[in-house]
Amino acid sequence: MSLVDVTRLELTSADRSVLADCSLTIRPGERVGLVGRSGSGKTALAHALFGHTRTGIARTGGSVRVAGHDPFTAAGARRVRGRAAAYVPQDCASALPAERRIGWLLDRAARRAGVPRAGLAPARDAVMGSLGLDPGLARAFPHQVSGGQAQRVALATALLAGAELLVLDEPTSGLDPRAAADLVRLLRRGTGAVAMLLISHDHDIVAEVTTRRLAMEKGGLAVGPSDRPARPFSPPAPAPAASPRRSAEPPRPGGAALLRAEGITAGHGAEPVLRGTDLELRAGECVAVMGPSGVGKTTLARVLAGGLAPDAGRLWLREEPCPWPVTRRRGGDRLLVAHVDQDSRGALNPRETVAVALRRARRAALRRGLVPEPAAELLRAVALPAASAGRVPGELSGGERQRVNLARALAAAPQVLLCDEVTASLDPDTERRVLALLAELRTERDLAVLLITHSAAVAATADRVLELRHGLLVPAVRHRDRERV
Amino acid sequence: MTRFLLARLGTALATMAVLSAALFLATDALPGDAAGAAAGADATAEERAELRERLGLDRPVVERYLAWLGASLTGDLGRSAAAGRPVGEMLASRFGSSVLLVATAVVCIAVAATMLGMPAGLRSGRPVDRLVSSGTVTLLALPEFLLATVLLAVFAHGAGLLPAVSLIPLGDSPWQHPQALVLPVASLFLAGVGIATRLLRAAVATAAESPAVEQARLSGERGLRLAWSYVLPAAAAPAVQGLAVTTAGLLGGSLVVETLFDYPGVGSELARAVAYRDTAVVQGFGLALAGTALLVLLLGDLVSGLLDVRSRSAAVTGGRGERRLR
Numbered sequence: 001m002s003l004v005d006v007t008r009l010e011l012t013s014a015d016r017s018v019l020a021d022c023s024l025t026i027r028p029g030e031r032v033g034l035v036g037r038s039g040s041g042k043t044a045l046a047h048a049l050f051g052h053t054r055t056g057i058a059r060t061g062g063s064v065r066v067a068g069h070d071p072f073t074a075a076g077a078r079r080v081r082g083r084a085a086a087y088v089p090q091d092c093a094s095a096l097p098a099e100r101r102i103g104w105l106l107d108r109a110a111r112r113a114g115v116p117r118a119g120l121a122p123a124r125d126a127v128m129g130s131l132g133l134d135p136g137l138a139r140a141f142p143h144q145v146s147g148g149q150a151q152r153v154a155l156a157t158a159l160l161a162g163a164e165l166l167v168l169d170e171p172t173s174g175l176d177p178r179a180a181a182d183l184v185r186l187l188r189r190g191t192g193a194v195a196m197l198l199i200s201h202d203h204d205i206v207a208e209v210t211t212r213r214l215a216m217e218k219g220g221l222a223v224g225p226s227d228r229p230a231r232p233f234s235p236p237a238p239a240p241a242a243s244p245r246r247s248a249e250p251p252r253p254g255g256a257a258l259l260r261a262e263g264i265t266a267g268h269g270a271e272p273v274l275r276g277t278d279l280e281l282r283a284g285e286c287v288a289v290m291g292p293s294g295v296g297k298t299t300l301a302r303v304l305a306g307g308l309a310p311d312a313g314r315l316w317l318r319e320e321p322c323p324w325p326v327t328r329r330r331g332g333d334r335l336l337v338a339h340v341d342q343d344s345r346g347a348l349n350p351r352e353t354v355a356v357a358l359r360r361a362r363r364a365a366l367r368r369g370l371v372p373e374p375a376a377e378l379l380r381a382v383a384l385p386a387a388s389a390g391r392v393p394g395e396l397s398g399g400e401r402q403r404v405n406l407a408r409a410l411a412a413a414p415q416v417l418l419c420d421e422v423t424a425s426l427d428p429d430t431e432r433r434v435l436a437l438l439a440e441l442r443t444e445r446d447l448a449v450l451l452i453t454h455s456a457a458v459a460a461t462a463d464r465v466l467e468l469r470h471g472l473l474v475p476a477v478r479h480r481d482r483e484r485v
Numbered sequence: 486m487t488r489f490l491l492a493r494l495g496t497a498l499a500t501m502a503v504l505s506a507a508l509f510l511a512t513d514a515l516p517g518d519a520a521g522a523a524a525g526a527d528a529t530a531e532e533r534a535e536l537r538e539r540l541g542l543d544r545p546v547v548e549r550y551l552a553w554l555g556a557s558l559t560g561d562l563g564r565s566a567a568a569g570r571p572v573g574e575m576l577a578s579r580f581g582s583s584v585l586l587v588a589t590a591v592v593c594i595a596v597a598a599t600m601l602g603m604p605a606g607l608r609s610g611r612p613v614d615r616l617v618s619s620g621t622v623t624l625l626a627l628p629e630f631l632l633a634t635v636l637l638a639v640f641a642h643g644a645g646l647l648p649a650v651s652l653i654p655l656g657d658s659p660w661q662h663p664q665a666l667v668l669p670v671a672s673l674f675l676a677g678v679g680i681a682t683r684l685l686r687a688a689v690a691t692a693a694e695s696p697a698v699e700q701a702r703l704s705g706e707r708g709l710r711l712a713w714s715y716v717l718p719a720a721a722a723p724a725v726q727g728l729a730v731t732t733a734g735l736l737g738g739s740l741v742v743e744t745l746f747d748y749p750g751v752g753s754e755l756a757r758a759v760a761y762r763d764t765a766v767v768q769g770f771g772l773a774l775a776g777t778a779l780l781v782l783l784l785g786d787l788v789s790g791l792l793d794v795r796s797r798s799a800a801v802t803g804g805r806g807e808r809r810l811r
Contacts, residue, residue: 050703055694082705095700099718099794108714112705141794157704345696394694 001068003028003165003195004049009062011044011053013395015387018044018057022221024214028164031196033206036216037427038399042199043090045216046167049197050087051077056395067164082112085165086158090173090398090425092150094346096142102153103138109157127156132182147342147421148175148293148454155183165195170398172205173424176292176454184208201399201427258283258448259304259317259337259416265471266296266303266310273299274310275471281416283446286438288453288462290476295468297452298342301418304450305339335368338414342421342452344401348393354379354404355389361411370413378407383433399425403434410441417441420452435461493786497779504775505557509550512767553768562769567761572769575754580773582659583750587739589666590673591732597674598681598728603712605682606689606720617682624679629741633672637745640668651748665748672742677731684727685720692719722789729785733778 004026011018018041026032036042047053048064051071059072067084069076081087089095096105106124115123128135131152137145145153151171158166171187172180187196187209200206206213214221259281267273273296281287289297302308304315306326315322317333326334341347348357358375365372372378376386382403393401402425409417417438423431435458441447451462459465459476467476528536537543541552556563562572605617624632641649651665659666692698693716701715740752747753751770758766 047703052699052703054699078705078707081703087700087703089696089700089703091696095696097697097701097715097719099721099792100714108706109704143795154700161704350694 002026003030003067004197005063005065006045006048007063007065009045009048009064010060011041011048011057012060013057015390019048020220022062024221026165026195026197029193029195030212031198031210033210033213034197034199034216034221035201035203035206035213035427038201038403038425038430039397040216041397042216043169043397046087046169046197046199049085049165049167050081054394082109082161082163084163085167086161086163088151088154088158088166088168088171090169091343091345092154093142093147093343095154096150098142100141101138102140102142102145105153106138106156106160109160113160113162115160123160127159131156131159131186132179146294147298148179151175151293152179152183163194165197167197167199169199170201170425171198172200172202173398173421176290177456179293180205180454201425201431203428256283256319257281257316260315260319261304262314264300264303264310264313266299266308266313272311273471274303274468277313277468277471277473279304279450279466279473281448281450283415283448284442285464286442286449286451286462288451288459288465288476289468289473290453290456290459290465291468293454296471297468298420300468301339301341301420301450301452305337305418307339332368335365335370335412335414337416337418338409338412339418340402340405340409340420340422342424344398344405344425345393347405348401348408350393353390353392354384354396354407357404357408358389358411361408365411365413372411372413375411378411381410381437382407383430397425399427399430402426403430406434414447415445416448416450418450418452421454422451423453423455423458431458489790490787493783497783501776501779504779505554505772506550508768508771508775509553510546512764512771513546513549515762515764557769557772562772563765565758565763565766567758567763567766572765575766576751576769576773579749579751579754582653582748583739583743583752585659586666586669586743586748586750587673587732587735589670590677590735591728593670593674594677594681594731595728597678598685598724599717601678602682602685602724603689603716606686607693607712607716609686609690609693614686617686621679621682621686624675625683627675629672629676629738630745632675633668633742633745636668636671636675649746651746653749659748669742669746669748672745673735673738676738676742677735680734681728681731684731685724688720688723688727689716691723692716695719718792722792725789725792726785729782729788732781732785736774736778736781 002025004024006022006024009019009022009024011022022041022045024032024045034042034045044053044057048059049066049071051064051073053059064071066076066080069079069084071077071080096102103124106127107120110120110123111117124138125135128138133149133152133156137149137153142150142153151173155168155171158168168187172183175183184205187198196210198206198210216222257280259279261277261279264274264277264279265272273294277300279287279300289300291297299308303310303313303324306324306329309324313324315324317329317336322329322333326337355375358378362372362375373381375389379386379389384400384403384407388396388400388404393404396404402422406419406422419438423434426434438447438449438451439461442449449462451458453459465476466473534543541549553563560573562576564571565575568575601617601621605614608614637649640647647664647667649668651659651662651669653659653662653665697719698711698715701711706715739750740755742748743750743752744756751774755767755770755774757763758770
């Protein structure tokens with residue numbers, strides 16, 4: 001008997017079909033990979049296994065059985081959710097309850113699985129140890145951990161549930177290559193005979209972890225294109241416009257430092273993650289920042305964007321001293337730096353349509369006498385369909401939300417763009433388009449780009465690659481070597 | 486957090502200063518004054534002028550305001566022209582009763598708003614929500630005096646279960662006569678429960694749509710555990726502020742309710758003082774009510790700030806916790 005049996009499932013939202021005639025079976029212990037373009041309905045299918053549809057989406061046909069239960073009934077949902085199946089969501093940072101400590105969250109997961117009170121601490125320590133999480137993190141609140149750590153915490157709660165089926169939605173998107181490799185190793189060997197549905201745009205990881213691959217195409221499932229022997233990871237072709245400047249030659253003469261920061265010290269609690277970090281960004285330049293998860297990359301972006309005040313450090317914009325908080329920057333300086341946050345769900349107003357979000361950003365630019373691109377043009381540039389303008393973030397996929405975030409940042413016609421894992425949830429095709437767009441903006445508009453990424457291939461499109469290590473930015477060693485999984 | 490607290494305290498003090506000036510000028514601008522009332526209807530113009538001079542009412546308004554403010558800060562609120570007693574003493578004897586009345590109503594409101602607002606917010610758009618929402622809108626539309634009058638007609642005059650007038654022997658606390666508290670508390674409860682429930686419902690509905698709650702549902706959390714451990718903590722901060730606003734509004738509502746039931750609180754005495762043009766009492770009691778309302782709002786902000794774990798961390802921008810700019 002199969003563990004998962006999805007028969008002709010049909011999901012529809014008000015204006016489009018999300019899934020049509022989608023059938024899927026997973027045998028006990030089988031590991032299935034699911035790839036597909038951003039927005040093709042991968043997450044909607046994962047949710048359907050738990051009997052859940054997001055607001056606006058409805059099941060219009062077909063049936064779902066997980067371990068023999070129909071999750072769309074109340075009794076079935078009780079047996080499936082957190083029992084027969086466990087879910088690791090995309091955007092883990094905002095999927096952890098902000099008011100609860102990590103330890104509480106793990107204990108709840110263990111309690112749901114029937115672990116007695118006395119067994120909670122050992123169970124928690126074991127799972128944290130196996131995922132490489134510091135035991136001290138049990139005392140931390142979700143806002144105090146990095147994106148990669150949040151991802152591992154979510155995985156830990158799923159493992160604690162002791163389910164027969166693990167559904168992982170983009171589990172490696174926030175992880176640095178080392179952590180991603182660790183995770184892949186763990187998923188391959190450390191999860192026992194658990195069946196798995198792994199959703200990822202990263203064909204490589206899917207190939208390594210799973211035994212059968214499926215591709216989501218236009219709401220239906222097909223045998224995956226990657227259902228062939230694992231191939232070495234092929235990085236996206238470097239964006240053509242970027243290549244002339246990719247040599248190690250110094251920045252072009254006359255290129256003024258748009259943004260310069262010295263001695264940034266920042267972080268949560270007593271132990272700062274940034275300890276006197278310096279950074280300079282010139283017009284048209286692209287600087288990649290790499291480093292293991294939790295090292296302070298996101299903190300650096302938030303500090304530069306003016307959303308998080310550092311404990312120390314000085315900032316110059318266009319060679320003029322500038323205060324840190326964006327609210328205290330002068331009018332013209334406020335729009336100079338745009339920030340695309342890693343947590344794409346948290347960064348967008350859930351009640352606001354894409355069109356409204358873009359219009360607000362464009363108006364801000366128009367008030368300052370800047371010339372932003374038309375909204376339709378921006379959507380096209382980030383490879384989003386024009387119809388997405390009328391949707392709210394909840395109706396978009398993770399990858400689509402990320403690109404909306406990018407489009408909104410560009411709508412304010414910035415001169416400096418801080419991109420925090422902006423391609424992390426994108427399939428290789430879309431990732432290439434986004435990188436090409438950034439390259440184009442750098443040549444045409446002299447946009448300076450700070451590219452925070454875990455992917456060596458993405459970093460390779462930058463002029464300089466820096467690594468955040470022990471709170472300092474240092475030139476990355478061997479950055480041309482693609483240390484990939 | 487400390488910076489936030491100091492800034493918030495500063496704002497409250499500035500608001501208090503503006504309010505006290507507005508209060509003083511408004512009572513001063515009212516036609517007729519204590520001298521007129523105290524001298525009686527058949528007093529001559531000379532007698533009134535003499536009385537006015539004796540009471541210091543002929544000095545310029547700014548001078549009188551500053552003198553009054555200075556005296557108020559040292560605890561001397563002046564002397565009632567009608568009763569002849571110090572205002573501070575009158576306030577002390579009545580303040581406790583009013584606090585008891587409003588606090589009892591607020592506790593009832595907090596419990597009822599949670600019990601109604603949680604299910605409504607968690608099932609927004611469904612029948613439970615529609616029922617609660619239309620019920621609370623109806624309550625919101627009804628003014629306190631109407632609610633109180635209906636309660637009086639039904640429970641006091643119709644059924645005769647409860648006293649129509651909250652007669653409390655001098656020197657006794659309302660606690661010793663709970664039956665006298667029931668109708669005033671019920672009126673205030675009905676006046677405030679609508680807005681409090683709606684504010685809580687909105688906070689819960691927002692929290693219920695959050696990714697964290699979605700993930701909790703998918704992990705198998707449901708029912709009371711989901712509501713209590715995941716939704717309520719996320720909704721608590723805005724809900725506490727909503728309750729603080731409701732409480733501040735009830736302080737004003739208590740004036741009407743206390744007068745209707747003749748409850749021996751600040752509100753009924755204030756209404757009487759307005760009728761007698763007893764300026765010192767109006768100013769003193771008004772100042773106390775305004776100060777209490779500001780204090781309640783300040784407490785609401787403080788508690789909701791403490792509930793936000795992000796504001797407790799060391800990295801704080803402008804005192805409001807790590808707020809990412811979007």
